[in-house]
Amino acid sequence: MIIDEARIARLEALAHLALAPEQRVRMARDLEAILGHMATLSALDTEGVPPYGADTPEAAAGPEANVLREDAAKPSPGPDTILANAPAAKEGQFAAPRSFE
Secondary structure, three states: OOOOOOHHHHHHHOOOOOOOOOHHHHHHHHHHHHHHHHHHHOOOOOOOOOOOOOOOOOHHHHHOOOOOEEEOOOOOOOOHHHHOOOOEEEEEEEOOOOOOO
């Protein structure tokens, strides 16, 4: 597919953009490269290749199966264990620098 000035203008309008002339040239070049890659992918023979994710346990169990683990409560490791990996702690809580004054 050739990306001409009319297509760039249409995309510019759809995206509510105002591109400079050099940006329009770059956009056309980038879109042609992307479409070229897509054409390469479309030309590949994928006969017999399973869809992405078809080999996961979820897919093997079928659409009606619940493959999630049971929701079970676990004891908390406690504040000392949790704060041991914190970059900074103060009075038993995570400490962070002020984001504004």
